[in-house]
Amino acid sequence: MEVVISTDKLTKKFGDFVATNEITFEVAKGEIFGFLGANGAGKTTAMRMLCGLLKPSYGSASVAGFDIEKQTEQVKQNIGYMSQKFSLYEDLTVKENFRFYGGVYKLKRQVIDQRLNEMLGNLGMLNVENSLVASLPLGWKQKLAFSLAMLHRPKIVFLDEPTGGVDPITRRQFWDLIYEAAHNGVTIFVTTHYMDEAEYCDRVSIMVDGVIKALDTPENLRKQFETDSMDGVFQLLARGTSTK
Amino acid sequence: MQTAISINNIxxxxxxxxALKNIGFEVEEGEIFGLIGPDGAGKSSLFRILTTLILADEGEAEVAGLDVKKDYMTIRQRIGYMPGKFSLYQDLTVQENLNFFATIFKTSIQENYHLIKDIYVQLEPFKKRPAGKLSGGMKQKLALCCALIHKxxxxxxDEPTTGVDPVSRKEFWQMLKKLKQEGIAILVSTPYMxxxxxxxxxxxxxxxxxxxIAPPENINQVYKGRLISVKSKKTYELIQALRALPQVASCYAFGEFLNATFKTDVQAxxxxxNELKQKHFADLEWHQTQPGIENVFMQLLSQSQADDSSIKAQKR
Known part of the structure; x- marks a missing residue:
C-alpha cells in the first residue's frame, strides 16, 4: 500500500481555540477517503493545512511525499482542490476558465485545449465551452469545478462539500466522476454532509471538536457502533445522541 | 381546519x-408542506411570490387569507421568512440581530420568548458573538429565531438546512415539529430527501x-419497475456492469448498496x-427493496429530463 497522505499530531490553534487537535492518520493511493464532521468540527482547517494554505501550530504532515510546511509549492503542484464555494470565474467562459487554470499550472495551450476537449466530451458539455460560467446550472458548475481541479492531473484531489444543493441524480453523476478518478489511481479526499455519500467512501473519519473520533470502513463503523447506517454512526459520535 | 396558503395557477x-408553470396547491394551518426539488427548480421564485417580494405573471395566491398583491403590507406583518441566503447582519451579535428583528415588528424578545425558547437556549452561550462568526448550524438557528420573533x-x-451537518439538521426539524403544534403553517424547501x-x-x-403532490408515505406508489439493492466490494465495476444490462432501467449508488431498477418480472x-455473480462478482449479494422518496424523485426527474431533449444552458 502506497501512502499518499500522512499526518502526525497535526494541530492548529487560533488564539486559545484548538481547531484541529493532534490528528494522526494515513490515506492510501487510489483511496476514497471521507472526512466527516459537524459544522465547526475543524474539517476545513485540517484540509487547508493539507493543501499547504495554512501553517500548522505544531505537528506535521506529508502530502504526495512532500512536507506541507517546508514544501508547500510542490504540495500544491501535486494536488487539486475544489472548495465549497468553488472558485470558478463566473464572468469568464468555460474555455477561458480552463485556459486560466491551465496557465496557473503552466500547462501548454495545446495540452489545455486537448484536455478541455477530452473532459468536456466525457461530461457531454462540449456545447457550452463558449458559454459564460454564470449561465450554467449548479450541477454543471460542480462538474466543471471538478474537471478544473483535475486539469493538471494531480495525484490527490481535495473536495470540500462538492455536492451541496443539487438534485439526487446530479449528485450521483458527480460520484460517478469520483469513482472513475479513484479507479484511475487518483486519491480522493472528500467532505460531505450527505450520509449516504459517506457509505460510498472506502474509509471514513469522523471529526468531533477538532479530534478524529473514529476512522474505519463504513461497514466496520456500522458494526462498531451497532447501527445500520452511517447517519446513525454520525449522530452517535457528533452529539452523543442515538437516532433510534 | 383553515387554509394558510392557497396558490392558484401561478x-x-x-x-x-x-421559472414557474401553473403551480397550484394549498397548505393548511399546522401543516408542514415540503417543496422538494433541485437548485433552479423554481422553489425560491415561489417563496418570493408568496412573501410578496416579487409579482407572479399569472395566477393568484393567498397567504393567511390575504391576497399577495393587494394586501402585501398586511401579509408581511403576519409571516416569517427565512431566505436561502443567510441574510442576518453578520457584524451584529446574536442578541443584537434578534433585538433588531423584534423591534422592526414592534414586539420584544420577552413577548414571544416561548416560541424561540428551545432554540434560543442553544444560542445563548454565543449571544455576544457576531452572527458572521457562528457555525452553519448556529446561523440557521438564529435565522429561525429572527423569523419567529413576531409570532x-x-x-x-427556503432551504433552511443546506450545508448544515446531519445532527443540526435533525435538531432543526424537531423545532419545526413543535412550531407545527402551535398551529403555524410551514412551507419548507429542501434538497435532502x-x-x-x-x-x-x-x-x-x-x-x-x-x-x-402526496404525503411522503404514499409517494412510492408511482414507482415503475422493481427495485433491487445490490452490493459488491467492486462498486465501480458493478455500477458499469448493471447499467450495461438491457433489463436494467437505471442503477445508482444508494448508501451501502447500489439500487438497480429492473424492467423485468421479479422471477427473471x-x-x-446469479449469472453476474458467477462470472464477475463472487461476493455479490442482493435483495428486493421498497422505493423511497429519493428513488421516486430520481425516476420522475429522469423522465422529465428525457421529455425535453434540448440540453441548453439555462440561466438560474
Missing amino acids: SKHYGEIQ PEVLFL DEAALCDRIALIQKGEILK IDPIL
Whole structure:
C-alpha cells in the first residue's frame, strides 16, 4: 500500500481555540477517503493545512511525499482542490476558465485545449465551452469545478462539500466522476454532509471538536457502533445522541 | 381546519426562462408542506411570490387569507421568512440581530420568548458573538429565531438546512415539529430527501413544474419497475456492469448498496444476478427493496429530463 497522505499530531490553534487537535492518520493511493464532521468540527482547517494554505501550530504532515510546511509549492503542484464555494470565474467562459487554470499550472495551450476537449466530451458539455460560467446550472458548475481541479492531473484531489444543493441524480453523476478518478489511481479526499455519500467512501473519519473520533470502513463503523447506517454512526459520535 | 396558503395557477417568467408553470396547491394551518426539488427548480421564485417580494405573471395566491398583491403590507406583518441566503447582519451579535428583528415588528424578545425558547437556549452561550462568526448550524438557528420573533401565522423556510451537518439538521426539524403544534403553517424547501419524509405532504418540483403532490408515505406508489439493492466490494465495476444490462432501467449508488431498477418480472431477476455473480462478482449479494422518496424523485426527474431533449444552458 502506497501512502499518499500522512499526518502526525497535526494541530492548529487560533488564539486559545484548538481547531484541529493532534490528528494522526494515513490515506492510501487510489483511496476514497471521507472526512466527516459537524459544522465547526475543524474539517476545513485540517484540509487547508493539507493543501499547504495554512501553517500548522505544531505537528506535521506529508502530502504526495512532500512536507506541507517546508514544501508547500510542490504540495500544491501535486494536488487539486475544489472548495465549497468553488472558485470558478463566473464572468469568464468555460474555455477561458480552463485556459486560466491551465496557465496557473503552466500547462501548454495545446495540452489545455486537448484536455478541455477530452473532459468536456466525457461530461457531454462540449456545447457550452463558449458559454459564460454564470449561465450554467449548479450541477454543471460542480462538474466543471471538478474537471478544473483535475486539469493538471494531480495525484490527490481535495473536495470540500462538492455536492451541496443539487438534485439526487446530479449528485450521483458527480460520484460517478469520483469513482472513475479513484479507479484511475487518483486519491480522493472528500467532505460531505450527505450520509449516504459517506457509505460510498472506502474509509471514513469522523471529526468531533477538532479530534478524529473514529476512522474505519463504513461497514466496520456500522458494526462498531451497532447501527445500520452511517447517519446513525454520525449522530452517535457528533452529539452523543442515538437516532433510534 | 383553515387554509394558510392557497396558490392558484401561478406562473413566472424571467425573460425567456419560465421559472414557474401553473403551480397550484394549498397548505393548511399546522401543516408542514415540503417543496422538494433541485437548485433552479423554481422553489425560491415561489417563496418570493408568496412573501410578496416579487409579482407572479399569472395566477393568484393567498397567504393567511390575504391576497399577495393587494394586501402585501398586511401579509408581511403576519409571516416569517427565512431566505436561502443567510441574510442576518453578520457584524451584529446574536442578541443584537434578534433585538433588531423584534423591534422592526414592534414586539420584544420577552413577548414571544416561548416560541424561540428551545432554540434560543442553544444560542445563548454565543449571544455576544457576531452572527458572521457562528457555525452553519448556529446561523440557521438564529435565522429561525429572527423569523419567529413576531409570532407569524405562516412560516416560509427556503432551504433552511443546506450545508448544515446531519445532527443540526435533525435538531432543526424537531423545532419545526413543535412550531407545527402551535398551529403555524410551514412551507419548507429542501434538497435532502430524508427531510422530505418528515413533512405532512410534499410536492416534487422540477423546472418550474410540480411532478407530484402526496404525503411522503404514499409517494412510492408511482414507482415503475422493481427495485433491487445490490452490493459488491467492486462498486465501480458493478455500477458499469448493471447499467450495461438491457433489463436494467437505471442503477445508482444508494448508501451501502447500489439500487438497480429492473424492467423485468421479479422471477427473471435472480437468474440475471446469479449469472453476474458467477462470472464477475463472487461476493455479490442482493435483495428486493421498497422505493423511497429519493428513488421516486430520481425516476420522475429522469423522465422529465428525457421529455425535453434540448440540453441548453439555462440561466438560474
